[in-house]
Amino acid sequence: MTQLALTFDDGPDPVWTPRVLERLAAADVHATFFVLGERVQREPAQLEAILAAGHSVGLHGDRHLDHSTADDDVLRRDTDVALSVLARHGVTPSTWRLPWGRRGPITDALAEQHRLHVVPWDLDTHDWRGDGWADQPADTAHRVARGGIVLLHDAVGPGATRAGCVNTLELVDAIISTARDAGVRIGPVDEPRGFHG
Numbered sequence: 001m002t003q004l005a006l007t008f009d010d011g012p013d014p015v016w017t018p019r020v021l022e023r024l025a026a027a028d029v030h031a032t033f034f035v036l037g038e039r040v041q042r043e044p045a046q047l048e049a050i051l052a053a054g055h056s057v058g059l060h061g062d063r064h065l066d067h068s069t070a071d072d073d074v075l076r077r078d079t080d081v082a083l084s085v086l087a088r089h090g091v092t093p094s095t096w097r098l099p100w101g102r103r104g105p106i107t108d109a110l111a112e113q114h115r116l117h118v119v120p121w122d123l124d125t126h127d128w129r130g131d132g133w134a135d136q137p138a139d140t141a142h143r144v145a146r147g148g149i150v151l152l153h154d155a156v157g158p159g160a161t162r163a164g165c166v167n168t169l170e171l172v173d174a175i176i177s178t179a180r181d182a183g184v185r186i187g188p189v190d191e192p193r194g195f196h197g
């Protein structure tokens with residue numbers, strides 16, 4: 001069966017994560033949240049809410065570092081810090097969404113060391129710049145119907161050019177209903193192309 005995964009990067013956020021969780025709960029959908037350690041430390045209750053709702057949690061980073069430009073030692077430390085923050089919540093992630101989607105010279109070694117699967121995306125909604133459903137390319141409904149991994153954000157992250165995440169909420173509703181109309185199963189992603197329901 002064709003499967004689709006909704007993924008949310010850059011959170012958790014005290015305002016927007018709860019709203020995303022509400023939408024997912026209303027639709028009875030589980031998703032994957034690629035969180036930042038520094039944000040988890042500021043908003044531990046939001047991570048707990050994500051976990052309590054049964055969603056999958058993956059690593060994004062501690063800070064939002066670009067692997068293609070950051071020093072190796074800085075990246076090693078950033079990854080260690082983020083993983084220890086998550087460990088304090090009982091989370092040992094198996095998936096990793098790289099900040100900006102960029103690899104660097106030590107990315108693969110770090111992923112292997114920490115048994116993390118780097119998770120790309122198939123469909124970029126550009127929600128970070130405020131795009132809603134009407135702003136998506138004309139073939140988006142067809143792409144949703146083909147399944148894959150959708151990139152969304154439950155926070156205003158680095159480089160974002162929007163004030164809030166209202167458009168992400170709209171996208172969540174539209175993508176879920178489009179996928180359901182097409183008979184696509186929606187669930188979290190645990191490995192690059194492995195889904196569970």
Ligand SMILES: [Zn+2]
Nearest residue numbers: 009010099100
């Ligand atoms: Zn990000």
